[in-house]
Amino acid sequence: MVPYNNVGYFLRLGWLVLMAHIVQSVKVKVAVYEHAVISHQNANGSFTRAEAFEFMKNNLHFIDTIADEASKQGARIVIFPEYGITGFYHTRDSMIPFLENIPDGSLVWNPCEEPERFNNTKVLKVLSCRAKTSGIYIVANMGDIKPCSKATDKSCPVDGRYQFNTNVVFDDNGRLIARYHKRNMFDETPLFDPAPNNEFVFFTTDFGRFGTVVCFDLLHENPTQTLIEQYGIRNLLVTSAWNVFYPFVLPVQMYAGISINNITIAVSNARSYDQKMAGSGIYGNEVEVSSNMDVENSEGELLVKEIDTFDNMDITINQKEPSLQGFGVIAANDFAQYMNSSISGLYIFGMNMSLVMLTGDSGWAFTCYEKVCCAVEYDFNVKNETELFVLSALDYFMLSPGYIHMQFCAIHICATNETASCGRPVDKASSTFSYVKLQGFFNPGVVFPFLSTSSDGQHHTMELNKYNFSRSKAIIESDAFDKPMLAIVVFNSVSAEYEQSNSDASSEAEHSLPSKSFHFMCISYVISCCFI
Ligand SMILES: *[C@@H]1O[C@H](CO)[C@@H](O)[C@H](O)[C@H]1NC(C)=O
Ligand SMILES: *[C@@H]1O[C@H](CO)[C@@H](O)[C@H](O)[C@H]1NC(C)=O
Ligand SMILES: *[C@@H]1O[C@H](CO)[C@@H](O)[C@H](O)[C@H]1NC(C)=O
Ligand SMILES: *[C@@H]1O[C@H](CO)[C@@H](O)[C@H](O)[C@H]1NC(C)=O
Ligand SMILES: *[C@@H]1O[C@H](CO)[C@@H](O)[C@H](O)[C@H]1NC(C)=O
Ligand SMILES: *[C@@H]1O[C@H](CO)[C@@H](O)[C@H](O)[C@H]1NC(C)=O
Ligand SMILES: *[C@@H]1O[C@H](CO)[C@@H](O)[C@H](O)[C@H]1NC(C)=O
Numbered sequence: 001m002v003p004y005n006n007v008g009y010f011l012r013l014g015w016l017v018l019m020a021h022i023v024q025s026v027k028v029k030v031a032v033y034e035h036a037v038i039s040h041q042n043a044n045g046s047f048t049r050a051e052a053f054e055f056m057k058n059n060l061h062f063i064d065t066i067a068d069e070a071s072k073q074g075a076r077i078v079i080f081p082e083y084g085i086t087g088f089y090h091t092r093d094s095m096i097p098f099l100e101n102i103p104d105g106s107l108v109w110n111p112c113e114e115p116e117r118f119n120n121t122k123v124l125k126v127l128s129c130r131a132k133t134s135g136i137y138i139v140a141n142m143g144d145i146k147p148c149s150k151a152t153d154k155s156c157p158v159d160g161r162y163q164f165n166t167n168v169v170f171d172d173n174g175r176l177i178a179r180y181h182k183r184n185m186f187d188e189t190p191l192f193d194p195a196p197n198n199e200f201v202f203f204t205t206d207f208g209r210f211g212t213v214v215c216f217d218l219l220h221e222n223p224t225q226t227l228i229e230q231y232g233i234r235n236l237l238v239t240s241a242w243n244v245f246y247p248f249v250l251p252v253q254m255y256a257g258i259s260i261n262n263i264t265i266a267v268s269n270a271r272s273y274d275q276k277m278a279g280s281g282i283y284g285n286e287v288e289v290s291s292n293m294d295v296e297n298s299e300g301e302l303l304v305k306e307i308d309t310f311d312n313m314d315i316t317i318n319q320k321e322p323s324l325q326g327f328g329v330i331a332a333n334d335f336a337q338y339m340n341s342s343i344s345g346l347y348i349f350g351m352n353m354s355l356v357m358l359t360g361d362s363g364w365a366f367t368c369y370e371k372v373c374c375a376v377e378y379d380f381n382v383k384n385e386t387e388l389f390v391l392s393a394l395d396y397f398m399l400s401p402g403y404i405h406m407q408f409c410a411i412h413i414c415a416t417n418e419t420a421s422c423g424r425p426v427d428k429a430s431s432t433f434s435y436v437k438l439q440g441f442f443n444p445g446v447v448f449p450f451l452s453t454s455s456d457g458q459h460h461t462m463e464l465n466k467y468n469f470s471r472s473k474a475i476i477e478s479d480a481f482d483k484p485m486l487a488i489v490v491f492n493s494v495s496a497e498y499e500q501s502n503s504d505a506s507s508e509a510e511h512s513l514p515s516k517s518f519h520f521m522c523i524s525y526v527i528s529c530c531f532i
């Protein structure tokens with residue numbers, strides 16, 4: 001009897017442990033569809049509303065088919081990309097007939113059941129009916145139009161209307177439950193206006209709470225990090241139209257980096273050869289799936305993956321301020337004397353960077369670009385002598401095509417063995433590291449790790465469980481990479497608050513270093529992010 005009782009005891013114990021686990025986490029399948037967005041050949045022309053809707057049916061047709069397919073595969077939510085209904089290349093005026101005046105998600109409205117309640121809402125109706133018919137939540141991106149008056153609203157555009165890049169969410173019964181206006185624009189004004197205020201939009205289902213943002217919002221403290229840190233949102237559903245920036249800012253690198261703090265993120269990116277857009281993914285606790293990044297491939301791709309919605313998990317992320325610290329034996333104030341002779345280069349958008357070659361099989365290197373300093377300790381496991389790896393530092397305050405102050409420390413492969421090729425697109429590497437410690441010295445901001453391996457059949461893996469990351473110290477450390485690494489990046493999005501408090505002449509670096517002599521080289525080509 002005794003052994004039997006013991007078994008019973010352990011079974012009960014096991015069951016309790018299992019229950020505790022279930023309380024903490026809800027498993028649900030989500031789907032993202034990377035749609036090869038269809039754009040009108042004459043998107044800058046003038047259209048009647050009927051013509052505009054007729055055109056949008058080309059894209060809506062995919063939403064119909066794919067939402068149904070995703071539901072059949074067991075997904076409860078499906079996401080479609082930014083510009084995935086309207087298409088690209090419109091101008092502010094030519095866009096008008098493509099827009100609908102979208103009510104707030106707090107209104108109880110099911111467009112499929114009550115199609116006549118608002119005029120001019122045929123797109124909303126198609127989405128609603130599809131969600132209802134297929135029994136699946138739908139997140140899609142379209143354009144919202146809101147008449148306004150300069151007399152009562154100072155931020156009202158001169159033409160008397162707002163045009164918003166907008167995510168809409170329908171529940172599985174077809175009700176419009178959320179509407180989000182993009183805040184951080186990228187090369188899309190005046191086509192769309194930024195939301196005049198931050199909107200923190202999320203919704204609750206029986207399988208977790210989900211927040212939604214658009215593309216470039218991901219790299220900003222607001223609304224994305226505030227949604228996470230202050231609203232406790234653990235699950236993000238994102239629409240995007242994001243370019244592939246080899247070698248160190250791939251779309252999937254960003255999604256994976258944002259997931260590192262126990263966030264589940266599902267992103268549907270637009271696929272477009274003309275715009276060099278590809279790369280959708282679902283990342284989270286032990287979850288990593290992404291689409292093919294071959295921009296020449298014009299096939300859409302459906303990803304369906306089970307995630308853990310972490311709903312009851314009490315996670316605090318309160319590590320905003322990377323502080324200046326030593327690196328190994330070097331004290332913080334002694335960096336300048338250790339700085340390796342660096343080369344100055346240009347990355348996309350004319351971003352200046354400085355870089356140091358990682359010579360030999362192991363060692364360390366240190367470089368700064370203005371206020372940003374970067375240190376690495378490295379040990380190659382296999383070093384392919386024809387491959388050039390560098391440590392680069394970058395500090396760039398971008399006003400246009402999008403507003404962001406970003407800082408990077410990156411180890412990455414160069415396109416050839418010449419430093420002039422560093423920053424140019426490259427998607428393959430064969431060298432592996434047995435140890436890497438990369439540290440950034442930044443202004444206060446939101447710090448993420450962006451890593452990716454060499455392309456394997458146009459897929460990159462993010463090695464999510466293969467490294468340690470400290471957000472407060474801005475350090476990535478690993479002795480467990482087994483695949484060839486394309487790039488290992490510590491990225492900082494400088495906080496707007498810090499920016500404001502340092503916007504005048506007093507903005508001298510707290511720890512800027514005397515620069516050694518740089519020679520200058522030029523790697524300049526233009527690609528853009530999040531549209532056109
Ligand atoms: C759109 O068409 C107008 C009028 O033909 C022209 O002035 C404008 O430059 C065009 N815009 C774009 C982006 O092609
Ligand atoms: C819809 O448009 C018609 C014709 O312009 C107008 O009479 C009606 O009031 C509008 N309905 C709503 C709900 O705005
Ligand atoms: C993420 O969740 C795990 C539990 O699953 C916890 O151990 C870990 O500390 C969390 N990480 C962060 C950054 O909050
Ligand atoms: C980059 O450096 C060059 C040369 O020093 C300078 O002319 C240019 O203004 C810099 N660009 C930016 C964006 O800082
Ligand atoms: C950087 O400088 C240090 C100190 O002079 C030296 O030990 C190290 O090898 C240098 N690293 C590289 C990659 O040149
Ligand atoms: C070394 O790198 C070169 C250039 O990337 C590549 O062509 C070659 O196949 C690599 N060699 C090995 C052994 O991986
Ligand atoms: C780069 O490789 C070429 C052959 O592929 C070689 O001739 C040249 O010396 C190499 N340059 C450097 C800086 O290693």
Ligand SMILES: *[C@@H]1O[C@H](CO)[C@@H](O)[C@H](O)[C@H]1NC(C)=O
Binds near residue numbers: 468
């Ligand atoms: C993470 O850090 C721990 C403790 O320092 C170390 O034992 C482990 O090997 C590290 N993991 C990776 C993947 O580097």
